Amino acid sequence: MTETNVNGYRRYNGFLHQVYHVAWSDMMFLKHNFWNTLVMTIMSPLLYLIAFGYGLRTGTTDIGVSYVAFVIPGIMSLSSLSSSFASTSTRLNVQRLYYKSFDEMVMCPLSMSAIVLGKSMLGLVRGMLGCFLMYALGLFLAPDLQLTPLAVICVILSCMVFSMLGVLAALLAKSHQSMATFNSLIILPMTFLCGTFFSVSSLDPIFQAVLYCLPLTHASGCIRAACLPQVLEFPWWSLVVLVVFGIIVFLICRHLLKTRKI
């Protein structure tokens, strides 16, 4: 799709323009609610850090770093899931079922891929906000943590994947209630079990196998290893799993939109 002219004005219909145009209203929403959002975004990770990182006082882990250094990457991956997923899915759900403004957008000449990606931007931004604030705090509190480009990439990827999962959940939801159910059956267990607060390798193999079916296990594995490169080897295959998971979620969303099964 190229740029066209209407009445002497240029129209911007390129793919990236479309993604930006879809995301714009959500960015305005974020702007209107910035402080509120900021507090909500950092509150729960901060509580987790205090409760698990300091409250439990477990000292040093078996990989040789302090538990705080171990748990901070876990909390980062947790907030990449909970913040990204929740903000994207809640907003889209409201726009689709209550405001009906999602219908308005679907009636406009936009590619369905641009809609999926554009609608993921809110969660991506919020997730990154939470993760990077936590990361900054971690670099300050735990000297073992390192700032690496790979960690930044993993955080962004993880936020994007879970934000798209939020789009998918909102497209499938029949009501606000079904969103809440999805949240407590899938999202909440994931946040606690997937290698966020304890190492998955300490569990027995059957349980491990189950956890490795969940995307957050891979995200937390990647983020932790990228933050602690001196003691952990980076699990490249987990990165691949995460990317593949993201692509599958994207394709399902696009399919749902294209066939109007929404």
Added chain:
Amino acid sequence: MSEIIEIKDLVKRYGDKVAVNGISFTVHEGELFGFLGPNGAGKTTTVRCVSTLTNITSGTVLVDGVDVVKDQIGAKRCMGVIQQQVSLDKDLTIRENMISHAMYHGMGKQERNARIKELTDYFGLEEYLDKPVDSLSGGWKKRAAIVCAMLHQPKVLFLDEPTSGLDINARRLLWDVVKKLNQSGTTIVLTTHYIEEAQALCDRVGIIDHGKIIALDDPKALIERTGKIAVENMVDGKTEYHYFPSMKDAQDFVADNGLDDATVRKTNLEDVFVELTGKSVGDQK
């Protein structure tokens, strides 16, 4: 006259339920076309099919010569749709709603600012621009929604029951808006279950019931076909209606049958509808 919308054998099923049952009609460029029918007749479903919001079970729909199934994006460029319910984003201001709409159509900053200015002046919306959606009354929200749908200069505008839920004054004001838009060259397809609305506004009216079009013509022709003059008289507590092509025929009928207390009046669209369907619009649900 060229046809801007051509619908052929449109069928839409939801599971076993047939919402639209094989309708065909065309809308001429520049006209104000009315789609009249009771609740549940299939008006909204038809609009949703045409505007690509839902997929079509069978049949074809061409808007400005573009097939809405084969070239969705092309079709979307030439139409604007105002849904039955208010569908503005309530977390944004009116202006932000307009800007995001313009953006969905790829409009750059200059163009969208110019269009928003032009249309809000036209609709008298300036003072509401920076207010949250919910601070506006129903009629003003509707106007804001019309501005959103008009920003990209569509050739056809669909208005799904634009006045349902509005009070009488707001409804009259909105009628003027619709007429004015039509006079400035936009083809308008309007659905309604208010007979007087169809009669007051539309060049041609299609009457839809149970997913089928049962009559389609200009309101005058529909009335003439039924009979221009109506005679109402009570027989055993039940009103009987008779229709006549002229006043003279009606008066002769009254005189011949000695119906001194019968009402003789002009036939209206409601009579046509009742004649065609054997029941009154708005009588159900």
